[in-house]
Amino acid sequence: MNPARGYAVIDTETTGILTGWRHRIAEIAVVHLDPAGRITDEWVTLVNPDRDLGPQAIHGIRAADARRAPRFEHLAGELVQRLSGRVVVAHNWAFDAMHLRAEFGRLGIDTPFETDAGLCTMRAAGRARLNSGRSLIDCCAAARLSERSWHTALDDARAAGELLGFFLRHAPKAVATTEAQLRAANWAWPRLEPGAVRTVQRTAVGHVEPHFLARLVERMPRDGEPAVDAYLAMLDDALLDRQISATEGDALVEIAHDLGLHKDEVVALHLSYLRDLAREAWADQVVTDEERHDLLTVATLLALEPAIVETILDEERDSVRTPAGERKVGGLTLRPGDKVVLTGDMSRGRAEIAAEAAAAGIRVTTSVSKQTRVLAAADPDSLSGKAKRARECGVPVVSEAAFLKALAALG
Template structure:
């Protein structure tokens, strides 16, 4: 990696923590319905710089996870409307997300629709925890609890991005303690797919892509998340499952982690079937996007099916 940000010092690089709420797991079929950006400039505290609901131009789905309805987004902007604002908020930054493999796929899809074909440097806060030897992969809520970061399990993009940014502050201290200076040094700790993005350059000024500013945002900021035990249980199980699906290398330990979350939430069998069906269809559609499913992908699908079966239901049962 001889270009991009690989040789930049981590402590001197601004970070934009992003979080999306979506209608599901599959970019294209599913769409973004909320986006938030928390920016962390060197030496400064995290600050929420962008937050809006998005009209997905399709019927709402996954309301049981994020609580967003069709009525909530009826007057919200479309993603292409706010693309310039989003790039302004993230300009010059390396992007971070708690499950970056999920968020970056949606970001790339939505920006491509807005005419932006640019791969920004990015890293995953969920995997950064394992890179630094701080623990195994887990939900954002569990990581916050472990590192004493205040977190309200809400699936409000702004609240989740703020919590993730506080986690980054904890991890940055550990990065400095371990003497990891540059992003190239970080990549040497452990091999993950996002390491290759360190050879990319941050987003430039949005006018580079002909994008304009847009100020008609619709935010849930200041709205208290409703207390709904069923929705919280569904969201918690969804998050646990999405965590282990990040790389589709599902270990027995991870399977036990998801099983414990299911037992804790007390979800009904019908609810489990819906969640598992969505997860399997999403992975299948990703693999089939190039109209070819190779042996490696076939093995991953079989493993996923077996894991979902152990958790209570899988396609074909």
């Protein structure tokens, strides 16, 4: 049997623990080490799991990023190429092995990734008597290795790689290569073309996405007025929770392109939209601090200068009330009898939210239909089946915070 060329340290971030519950890999990293334990290469990408992302508070992956990422089937060839001929390593190998088996299994591909096929640095820590807890953080602290951005696939893989290097130097017997690990390294994989996979990384902390207006091209003026009702209707839905998700921004750009709107026309529509809201705010002859704050929020979301709010409020002071049924200041409102659906890992328990909703006359259902008022999501860019169905049915997807605020107002 050929000796391995070195090590491939792998780490995955997943939507949950159990593959039997249809949990998927959402980020994967592979770090190469030479036989002496020196890092020689690294690779990482988010993975579109085609479902909600689960405990986002732990792994920190945004649906706005994951939705742009390749699916596992698109990167399987690249991954095989990076693992072939190397001893596969992970901290808590059994967990990563379970998810790798499940992902390749969905593609009809057998793998060598059984419990004894990978070198587990967690188990090695026990053999080396490191006197630490089982977690990667504890093991690295006991070995006096660097702090990392834990729970990101690349930093966790780097940390496990450094831990392996520590063991190779100080306790080589604890990480001695076994026959099972060499068999896995020399596994006869089916031919998979690596392809030109475009990796997608997490958005850097503090990064500000360009406003969706920046993606609208300048167009030549036209004769006649464009049909804008469809754009305004989508804007209504997008602003229900007083934020515009990446998915909603994409949809607004797409419909503006479909309608042939150029950037100046969209800016004019945004001003008109803000003016309608200001007119509604003056309907009772008083603009409250809450209404003024709401108008400033909308102006910011629509890339309008905040100062324009006071100008428009002054101009609309004496305007008549907007006819019933048009846009209202305050965003999402709920009425007794409305049906709502929840998706994602909420900050509060779903049973608690459902009980509060029921007390206010709101029915929380498990499936989306055209009769659903809104889908409340832990992440408004959710990739869940419910979110996909909501977008197909034209049901607005709003944030958990906006839904709970509207629920509290109704209660």
